[in-house]
Amino acid sequence: VRLPSLVAAVDRALQATGMPPRGGTLVVGLSGGADSVALLDALASLRRRRGFRVVAAHLDHGLRAGSADDAAFCAELCRSLDVPLHAGSADVRGRAARERGGLEQAARRERYAFLRRVRDEEAAAAVAVAHTRDDQAETLLLRLLRGAGATGLAGMRPRTGDVVRPLLAVSRQEVLAHLRERGLAWREDPSNADAAHRRNRVRHELIPYLEERFNPGIRAALARTASVLADEAAHVRAEAEALLAGVAREESGALLLKRVPLAEAPTAVARAAIRQALLRAGGLAQVGALHIDQVLRLARAKAPSGRRLPLPGGREARFTRDDIRLEKRTGRGTKAVSSREEP
């Protein structure tokens, strides 16, 4: 039996990630959009042959008037594919307000928290999400336009912990062809319509422009770059964690980093270690390349003792002879440099 090409691609991706194991369960995040509908359909058609269970999970983000219709659509689809569905709802606006963050970030957090609850209830091996090669390409451009470093540019990997992405090598075009062929309907842009203005401009304006003017294969080229970068970033991050284990300690609410070994580490590893330390010290939703470079420069300076570097979120870095102390800011009148560079 020859499998339809999208189903074959999903099959290969599952084999490569080793997920789910035979007899295991896979939870599929189902928004009702084209990508997740195609993924669910492909997994449903593979489950018997490969010996695993498929369960769908749909979260109503409550961000748009039509979101209840999305839930009804998903329920009907799951009935027709004979897939059990967990439906939930979340207060994304409330979370965004509480955390003083953006809607998109709050929605993502609620979604992954929901997927993990369903995974636990179902004792599932992994969660499958429907990111495609086009998402990979768009994300790389978005981050590049902002000026991220390699760790920030790094793309999504086929598997990160218990999350697998079986469509990562599949283009949106292939997704749509599969849906047409199978006569499946989907909901347009159901989960993130109002939060994705910038991404939509990359998708509908920048990528077609690059395709026409510079490289017709730009989507594949960007996706490959993102995936190679993801491997390099994972490697540097692993080394940074090993470095951090040797140089970081907590002391009365502050995170202390030993200066000398940090200053002497290769720049790439030191940068990644500082990024992780800043995140661990808290207060930063997003660590900018600017802060990382400032901390590294001061760590490497000859006599930075006593210097204070204000950081966002009410934190600061204080440089003593031997250590860098990351802690709540105590001084007054110091203003943190913004961690974002875009206007």
Next chain:
Amino acid sequence: VRLPSLVAAVDRALQATGMPPRGGTLVVGLSGGADSVALLDALASLRRRRGFRVVAAHLDHGLRAGSADDAAFCAELCRSLDVPLHAGSADVRGRAARERGGLEQAARRERYAFLRRVRDEEAAAAVAVAHTRDDQAETLLLRLLRGAGATGLAGMRPRTGDVVRPLLAVSRQEVLAHLRERGLAWREDPSNADAAHRRNRVRHELIPYLEERFNPGIRAALARTASVLADEAAHVRAEAEALLAGVAREESGALLLKRVPLAEAPTAVARAAIRQALLRAGGLAQVGALHIDQVLRLARAKAPSGRRLPLPGGREARFTRDDIRLEKRTGRGTKAVSSREEP
């Protein structure tokens, strides 16, 4: 005394790279274009204060009708700045034909060979080239459009061996402002007019488009990304060299790599090691991500014994139980996959 801003930037860059040492000589690559004229002027105005000598080197590539005028212009400029000039000429077309490569690559090789000859004659400490922040940004986009991995995306570093780039943090706008202020003339695009079609489109079309539609600070953002990637790539490359020292050996014209340690290395390090091995085995002007991935996949496969992978340049990779042999192709009828992905 407060230095003009471009001179101050060059001064800072020299301090950071430690080049040239006090009493040493710096050879400046001088094309006659805006960037190299500004760099030469800045270095000439710093030489006394910082105690080093400056010597210029101009290579006539013989690619355009007006190239002799460029040489005359450089001679006049050097007289007015009181800088000794080495002028040379090269047969770039001949080299390109002999090596079956592009004009741009042949020109670059001739240029660096000439700069190193001048460095040796002058017993100079280092060679300075006039790459700017804009070059850094353009190169990143060019490579990204082609789909390079991180090592391929990685930007230029302020210093690589004996080559320093004192303008790498300076924008082209600042270069032009400096020339205006100092009343200095320059030659338009003298060295690479016919070879730089694609780069010119990135410079004059893509970057202004991104600036207007997505991020007014795109040049700085891209340059920062390129420089962070350069550090990460340098680190991964150093580890790859260490890995290669343990797994590679030469045997009757073939380069042999031990399969198991290569297959078990982190993906990023293994990729970089394979890239270096393919270059060392010869025959490839440019190693594509595709070949690297194929070699790695076969190295990691369970039973690849006897498999042959044709490579460009008449080479092949042959997989035995313990080794990967990179050597001249012996079989017939195998066609190499192209190492380039663009049309």
